[in-house]
Amino acid sequence: MMAPKPRVRFAPSPTGELHVGNARTALFNWMFARHHGGYFILRIEDTDESRSALSYQVNLLNDLSWLGLDWDEGPQKKGSYGPYKQSERLDIYNEHLQKLIDADLVYPCYCTEEELEEERQALILSKRMPRYMGKCRNLTADERKQREIEGRKHSFRFKVQPQVIEFEDLIRGAMKFEGEAIGDFIIVRSNGMPSYNFAVVIDDQLMGITHVIRGEDHLSNTALQLMLYKAFGFVPPTFVHHSLILGKDRAKLGKRHGSVSVGEFRKQGILPEALINYLGLLGSSFTDGREVLSREEMIEGFVLERASKSGAIFDEEKLHWLNAIYIRNCKTEDLIERLKPFLEQAGYKTDAVDAKWLYEVIELVKTQLTTLAEIGSHIDIFFDDKYIMTAEAKEILKKDTACQVVKAFAEYLNTAAGNPQENYLAAIKYTKEKTGAKGKDLFMSIRAVLTGKVHGPELDKVFVILGNDTALKRLKPFTD
RNA sequence: GGUCCCAUCGUCUAGUGGUUAGGACGCUGGCCUCUCACGCCGGAAACCAGGGUUCAACUCCCUGUGGGACUACCA
Numbered sequence: 203m204m205a206p207k208p209r210v211r212f213a214p215s216p217t218g219e220l221h222v223g224n225a226r227t228a229l230f231n232w233m234f235a236r237h238h239g240g241y242f243i244l245r246i247e248d249t250d251e252s253r254s255a256l257s258y259q260v261n262l263l264n265d266l267s268w269l270g271l272d273w274d275e276g277p278q279k280k281g282s283y284g285p286y287k288q289s290e291r292l293d294i295y296n297e298h299l300q301k302l303i304d305a306d307l308v309y310p311c312y313c314t315e316e317e318l319e320e321e322r323q324a325l326i327l328s329k330r331m332p333r334y335m336g337k338c339r340n341l342t343a344d345e346r347k348q349r350e351i352e353g354r355k356h357s358f359r360f361k362v363q364p365q366v367i368e369f370e371d372l373i374r375g376a377m378k379f380e381g382e383a384i385g386d387f388i389i390v391r392s393n394g395m396p397s398y399n400f401a402v403v404i405d406d407q408l409m410g411i412t413h414v415i416r417g418e419d420h421l422s423n424t425a426l427q428l429m430l431y432k433a434f435g436f437v438p439p440t441f442v443h444h445s446l447i448l449g450k451d452r453a454k455l456g457k458r459h460g461s462v463s464v465g466e467f468r469k470q471g472i473l474p475e476a477l478i479n480y481l482g483l484l485g486s487s488f489t490d491g492r493e494v495l496s497r498e499e500m501i502e503g504f505v506l507e508r509a510s511k512s513g514a515i516f517d518e519e520k521l522h523w524l525n526a527i528y529i530r531n532c533k534t535e536d537l538i539e540r541l542k543p544f545l546e547q548a549g550y551k552t553d554a555v556d557a558k559w560l561y562e563v564i565e566l567v568k569t570q571l572t573t574l575a576e577i578g579s580h581i582d583i584f585f586d587d588k589y590i591m592t593a594e595a596k597e598i599l600k601k602d603t604a605c606q607v608v609k610a611f612a613e614y615l616n617t618a619a620g621n622p623q624e625n626y627l628a629a630i631k632y633t634k635e636k637t638g639a640k641g642k643d644l645f646m647s648i649r650a651v652l653t654g655k656v657h658g659p660e661l662d663k664v665f666v667i668l669g670n671d672t673a674l675k676r677l678k679p680f681t682d
Numbered sequence: 683g684g685u686c687c688c689a690u691c692g693u694c695u696a697g698u699g700g701u702u703a704g705g706a707c708g709c710u711g712g713c714c715u716c717u718c719a720c721g722c723c724g725g726a727a728a729c730c731a732g733g734g735u736u737c738a739a740c741u742c743c744c745u746g747u748g749g750g751a752c753u754a755c756c757a
Contacts, residue, residue, distance in 0.1 A: 331684045391755040520707045569720045645716030657718035
């Protein structure tokens with residue numbers, strides 16, 4: 203008999219930009235689903251009304267789509283396990299809460315935040331672990347009524363039985379937690395919203411999730427969730443906790459480490475396939491050791507168990523290396539399309555320019571690019587309004603030989619009648635013969651005057667793109 | 683503090699008792715070349731420490747050390 207198709211989910215909370223760490227979790231889930239021909243489900247965990255925002259949710263879907271991580275069920279995609287937003291599943295949570303109330307596995311807690319904070323501080327002071335000590339656990343019916351009359355709101359807490367929790371993690375192996383340290387935790391808040399640990403268990407169960415693939419930061423939550431699975435009589439899914447992405451200081455990657463959101467990398471001109479490739483590589487490896495992999499190859503070679511157990515530092519340089527590879531492997535027509543927003547932003551009017559000509563320009567500078575955003579500094583030499591003479595170029599042109607070279611070159615060009623390709627070759631030949639200059643003296647001088655820079659693509663190609671007229675225009679100030 | 687996780691070049695990793703410890707990024711030497719980039723060839727660079735187990739440990743066990751996560755009416 204064939205194993206049932208796995209159902210996995212990515213369950214972000216729309217409280218900020220999509221972080222690369224979360225994107226990687228999404229990627230792992232997605233690759234796992236695609237590799238096994240299963241289902242990738244997107245669930246929005248928006249039970250924190252104060253932090254969730256619709257704009258973030260829109261962003262999230264955009265970023266995921268941009269990365270190419272398509273989901274089979276979730277927002278904008280109907281499935282038979284919805285709704286896929288927790289804020290729309292409130293009655294489901296209430297039903298389940300009632301079950302636990304009926305089974306006497308939960309109790310109302312009337313403590314205020316201030317009281318809880320006080321308790322926490324007292325415990326810390328006496329060097330004990332800060333946790334809820336169960337003040338409201340054994341309240342009598344009268345005491346509860348009294349608090350209701352006082353108008354106190356209550357949350358619901360789960361009665362934690364001291365126990366050892368064990369489970370098998372697909373990446374980490376046997377996991378064991380001493381339940382002793384866990385206090386009665388809140389499953390429904392005083393505003394009626396479910397807490398994370400409560401909602402996640404119900405949703406994963408009801409949505410038929412077979413593998414919970416998430417970050418290591420959820421490892422200790424698993425113990426609480428397992429208690430809930432048991433309380434409901436649910437069979438827990440397989441848990442898989444991958445390692446975290448770290449900053450240079452080996453702490454969990456966060457805002458203070460610089461760029462951490464998918465949106466930021468997009469704005470910097472990172473290609474989605476490069477980011478996906480990098481994220482897939484980070485903290486994992488594919489069997490044959492190759493590192494530049496297409497989406498299909500990643501799906502094909504993905505083995506969850508190969509994911510590393512230890513955290514991985516985010517290496518932007520390696521991301522850039524991959525990005526450069528994807529840029530130069532990109533078909534020039536496609537690259538131009540991707541480049542357009544960046545060109546506009548840098549002040550280049552792409553519509554005002556001949557498409558064929560632009561194609562030649564991009565084709566020529568492709569290999570120099572690391573990110574799309576730096577396009578401007580590579581093509582400025584081809585635009586009169588962007589062309590400027592750098593200090594290094596001026597230095598080159600101060601030399602006597604340079605002056606002679608420039609004059610001779612211009613002299614030939616002034617009377618030349620061929621196409622740019624022929625003209626360039628002939629002008630170089632003429633200049634070489636007339637001045638005796640060769641090598642660097644010859645080419646660098648011409649490069650300096652033509653592009654205003656001392657670095658750039660092959661001169662002959664630059665000249666052809668520039669054309670006779672532009673070349674002469676730039677030569678003129680140096681020939682008078 | 684408590685619970686838990688982790689530990690191979692600077693970084694990402696391969697490695698499952700016997701290897702010259704392999705690859706990639708970065709760094710670096712050279713080639714190509716007017717320059718930069720690309721490309722090609724080469725180099726430096728690692729098994730956290732101490733005990734076991736074993737004929738043999740990077741690999742298995744223990745302890746220590748170091749790093750990290752969690753410790754909310756956030757997810």
